[in-house]
Amino acid sequence: MSYATQKLAEEKVFKDPVHRYIHVRDQVIWDVIGSKEFQRLRRIKQLGTTYLVFHGAEHSRFNHSLGVYEIVRRIVDDSFNGRPEWDASERLVVLCAALLHDLGHGPFSHAFENVFDLDHEEFTRAILLGDTEVNEILKRVSNDFPQKVADAIAKTYPNKQVVSLISSQIDADRMDYLQRDAYFTGVSYGHFDMERILRVMRPREDQVVIKSSGMHAVEDYIMSRYQMYWQVYFHPVSRSAEVILTKILHRAKALSESGYDFEQQPTHFKSFFEGTFSLKDYLALDEGVLLTYFQYWINEKDPILSDLSDRFVNRKLFQYIEFDLAKDYMKMRELEQLFKRAGIDPEYYLVFDSSSDLPYDFYRPGEEGERIPIHLLMPSGEIRELSRESEIVEAISGKRRTDHKLYFPEDFLTEDGKKKALKKQILELLK
Amino acid sequence: MSYATQKLAEEKVFKDPVHRYIHVRDQVIWDVIGSKEFQRLRRIKQLGTTYLVFHGAEHSRFNHSLGVYEIVRRIVDDSFNGRPEWDASERLVVLCAALLHDLGHGPFSHAFENVFDLDHEEFTRAILLGDTEVNEILKRVSNDFPQKVADAIAKTYPNKQVVSLISSQIDADRMDYLQRDAYFTGVSYGHFDMERILRVMRPREDQVVIKSSGMHAVEDYIMSRYQMYWQVYFHPVSRSAEVILTKILHRAKALSESGYDFEQQPTHFKSFFEGTFSLKDYLALDEGVLLTYFQYWINEKDPILSDLSDRFVNRKLFQYIEFDLAKDYMKMRELEQLFKRAGIDPEYYLVFDSSSDLPYDFYRPGEEGERIPIHLLMPSGEIRELSRESEIVEAISGKRRTDHKLYFPEDFLTEDGKKKALKKQILELLK
């Protein structure tokens, strides 16, 4: 029997709080889960800094990756199984792509990628195709299999049903994270009838469509997504932690570039500061490593690095106000001047941050992302785009919502000491 | 207004997946939660190595500590409030004791304490009474307040109702962790009607009793506890990870003592290897720090330290068999000899481990622990010990159950290479 079709002697199950059980029958899947690159995802939180607001959100990307795999498995083994429009030979590609779609994520990836100008999707590709345990396992299926999996994740794979299951406006990735993040944070949003949606998913030419009888479950899913973005993912307090994290990395990089002499050598970071990092350097990082450095840095003599590290590790976050940069640009300049005069470096301590989301959009050729819209399969066999059928979805379709905040260390401004009048003036402006 | 009675301008809530919301009104509680020693509990998992079996079990001791606080808060603010047998002036002591009862836990504390001969309860005391942020906050209540909280946690506090709420066979600690660990692992055990139990708890002389109308909820709680121990806490696979962890620390310590030259200096561990550690050294540790070292150690030249570290980080665990050491002592000796001959050091690679639990016990004066039994308050006003009323509890009362396992690296014994016959012989013995 070929490795691609090899089954475990007995099915293995993982107990999962969201999907109850995650089922593995394929030897390939089992081996991939055991690889060190996949195990590394246990050391990276799914929601980055969100646990500093929702203390339950301590779950890892390992968790989520298994969940996405399980959803896709149920679709292809239950809903799609035996349907002529579905090419069953794609099963292993799509399962591996589901399991591995987040493989390149690093610790606190949003901030880390931002500062070092990286892209986790490139790392996913690099891990799949590079000298890794995962690559070795996938190659045992066939020489071109790692490339196929990488293409499926990169949305360049020829079979668009495979791509849609992983990356569309109603894909297994989103369905897992909405439910999982709701479960671990404990919020009451994020619930929708996934079982219903899975049952009415159908392969159809170059896409995956939803039988129109499941439309209301899809509406519910889109509302869940909307609520999760604004209640959890864009929570202003976790963005405060994210801002501080970004500034720590900025500061460390700037210090390194300026020849600063770290008391504890930042070995793990060196190649990133210098832009010479390898895949191995990247894989050596995880959140425990970063937090270990941040704890060292609390004791560094550079006051900014020390203070910011202390803030992050011991959760002494920045305060924030609503702030419209476009309108209040002059006020921002004024604040920067006042911060400088007060001896507080605005580059690190006065930070403007925006979050923005588009809950659903129909297809707009040529525009950013060229989102794949959700299509309903009507009883007549006709295919109709969701927002034409659903009033609720139409109502929010294409409406981007944005939130702007200005972050700053309120405690610096209220503490006793010098420059009281100046600080008071700043606080007035920040009200 | 004194600090002890100071309330927040507006009640703060934490969203909690187990108790829905955790409510904080007291300034003291709010400040303690913000202290760096309490925030440190975010970096220590509640269930140590269990996440390597139940991937959902990534929740921290921070989580659990808030939960225990909330349960005690509900008891004293709802069930006990206004009852003459309850001394309301104990409220703040018991709330702080609930919140801080696990404050001294270190990373993977079971293994760590075992190797370095420590006791997290002593560290809890040391943090409460030492030069820490927590101590500073508690002292603002009164000079003797840190000591009171420490005594309540150490069970030496004069008011035994306070002690019982934190440490008895049906305390807030157990009620929280059973539910919380069930929630995060996703197992179906661990559910019982806590709301019912809280409603029927009553202060009574030197103890907390349960109105007999809640007996069945208590039975359910005891069964939950029983199941959680055997299904989750004593799971043989997480014990395998625990065994490896213990051996890593043993090895590193042994190497250090023998003058081994680590490529990466084990700075954080040095004072523990040498027995000269301070509270500050202890507080500098967390699971991220340990895992960072283990990742360094994979690259150490000592093959045992390197191999064990690789096993833990990349989850390549030991296999196990049932093993009765008392009965099969000679077999153990034989195995040790064979391991040595095969070049596998039995001290690190052939590990016997026992887990044992007593689900419930009535009071046995003079015996280990002198457990506080659960007492029912009968409609007549009489107090009766639980196992006299409940057939189910009587049936399991005082029955200790023990599980013995022998752990070993099966992969070493099945891999190709030298000494095949010898390894085969070992495997035969280990069947």
Place this chain on the structure above:
Amino acid sequence: MSYATQKLAEEKVFKDPVHRYIHVRDQVIWDVIGSKEFQRLRRIKQLGTTYLVFHGAEHSRFNHSLGVYEIVRRIVDDSFNGRPEWDASERLVVLCAALLHDLGHGPFSHAFENVFDLDHEEFTRAILLGDTEVNEILKRVSNDFPQKVADAIAKTYPNKQVVSLISSQIDADRMDYLQRDAYFTGVSYGHFDMERILRVMRPREDQVVIKSSGMHAVEDYIMSRYQMYWQVYFHPVSRSAEVILTKILHRAKALSESGYDFEQQPTHFKSFFEGTFSLKDYLALDEGVLLTYFQYWINEKDPILSDLSDRFVNRKLFQYIEFDLAKDYMKMRELEQLFKRAGIDPEYYLVFDSSSDLPYDFYRPGEEGERIPIHLLMPSGEIRELSRESEIVEAISGKRRTDHKLYFPEDFLTEDGKKKALKKQILELLK
């Protein structure tokens, strides 16, 4: 102690699957629950014919009434308690109004009221003020207490906070039924964070407002309501049963008026057929009584009454199609003619039915219902109407959605026998 303030010796609790426990401390509430008029609600299903589609929906109005009471109790005893804007002397009025708001509902009230031109709200009033056990109990509070409770339910009570808690676009009635109906049907809609909403409800002049921090929970509630209406309450199959039920009652009434001689005298219905019913006649009805008659009527010689009764009792429902009466009026006339020619009375067997809902609306003076909008209390103290703050609510605000269906007995048209060509022609038109 006066009866109004009399407390039970010990709090009574009802186990409730939706709110966990329902708590009763007041003697008045306890006595009202024990009255025969309130107990009668056990014999009337909350969702009428819905159980013929969602088999779990067998719960009674008794259930729901307790739930509404409990929600109001939590609001006034927890959220409102001690706030100066809330007049605590209104507590008992609002609790009784919550408990008794559905007291006048009869069996399958929608259909029954339709055929006999009744209004359950008038019966609620009549029971509260008439010669009943409930009235007797309420009068023991004070002579004008029954009238107060009736006024609160009728929305004419002077204190508009009391009215709002029972009847507004976010009242205890809706909050209970959405969750309860979702629970019993098993659908995944109907969940929202009620605990959060209750915590942020505030009395404010002549209304109840919601702190803006709870806005997203309110959005979720409105979406739940929207989904429950279209997925459950307006389900076309339960409307089919409702149509048949209405036609049974119509037929029985018409037969009675035409002097038809029933084999089993319809004693319970007589006064309704003749328009001479008393309150006692009304209270003698319940769903068991109606179903008992329907089972008699299966054996009546009138073929229409017999057939329709058989359809309802044994769930042989009408089929349906989308039908736009305004557009297809001529087609309707044609169908009626064809039905007559085929010997199928269109008055009973070709039934047009519309359902319509307005998920939320802001205040439109002078328009139907003059709905009380939902107002948010902003951090600034300002009051703002919900749809001005919430994009999602704005998107659906004031948009009425309607569904039109045409019901008919498909089995009559497909069965073998005479007039096959005619029936085929009808079926073509009904496609």
Place this chain on the structure above:
Amino acid sequence: MSYATQKLAEEKVFKDPVHRYIHVRDQVIWDVIGSKEFQRLRRIKQLGTTYLVFHGAEHSRFNHSLGVYEIVRRIVDDSFNGRPEWDASERLVVLCAALLHDLGHGPFSHAFENVFDLDHEEFTRAILLGDTEVNEILKRVSNDFPQKVADAIAKTYPNKQVVSLISSQIDADRMDYLQRDAYFTGVSYGHFDMERILRVMRPREDQVVIKSSGMHAVEDYIMSRYQMYWQVYFHPVSRSAEVILTKILHRAKALSESGYDFEQQPTHFKSFFEGTFSLKDYLALDEGVLLTYFQYWINEKDPILSDLSDRFVNRKLFQYIEFDLAKDYMKMRELEQLFKRAGIDPEYYLVFDSSSDLPYDFYRPGEEGERIPIHLLMPSGEIRELSRESEIVEAISGKRRTDHKLYFPEDFLTEDGKKKALKKQILELLK
């Protein structure tokens, strides 16, 4: 295609709050569900009088029957499918037996069968084999199919795996009702990991065994059962209602036998009073019919029938005390005498009632019931009886628990009026 293997064009699903969805593919199953005898189960509550204590327990036997079907469907279509020990040709028999196992239940069957000396199992058989819609449908499978289904339900079917799935100490019947009754009552007992149990069920010679890896889930199931019996099924207050119901039927029968002239002829009961009833008479009964009569009977001139009917309909139940008849036999005689002297007929108003349960038992040849024990399939292939492996089950195995109560109308004894001293004396004895 034969009727036995005919599939629906599209799978039908029922939304079920316990199992999420109930799936039907087989035409036979679909037709059976549509039969009038099966639809009749909608008019009979699963838990009889329990809704008078747990108001959520209003669910019908229709509900439960679908649930048992779904569990068996999952076992045979998932766990057993393709296993050589399972004879796939038994699939339809076992599905029908699961669906129809409670078909013969009548309204409040415990009391009704008791008074009229009936047995619902005989009625199940009679409906399956008699002139009914169900029989007609089943006969279309094959002439002997109704008999096969009846035998499977009666435990006389040759294939003992089929029998075990429906009737054993861990069958689909119990697994459904424990979960369903817990769900609808809202109690926290009744939860166990059914999905796990189903996954480890295996056909094996003449029984169904459980892989030992699922032992703890089975322990949990047995504890659930134990708790549900004592917390819900044997609740003394619902037994009070049951006692009254029994006495109503007794009284009506006695009156009929004595030639009493009912104001409203008890048509539906006549043949039962006289012992001449037919299957049709039985099927004409349901709980609505009984309650309709009870409401008539409130107005009967016989004071006992009137009073008892009023008590049941309006929930004015009997009070109770613990009572050991064996020990206090003389006290019982004394009470009976005193009741008579007080003018209260002890036959109807002083009722002794026992409930008794055996949570689990191993096989005891020749003893009552000859229960089929639960067998575990060990990794070695060996079969071992559950209580030999599980300490908890061993502890409660074979231990019968019994509860004795004496019921009486306390209100009669406390009301003002004549014979105060006598009544006081009675009350003293009843303390």
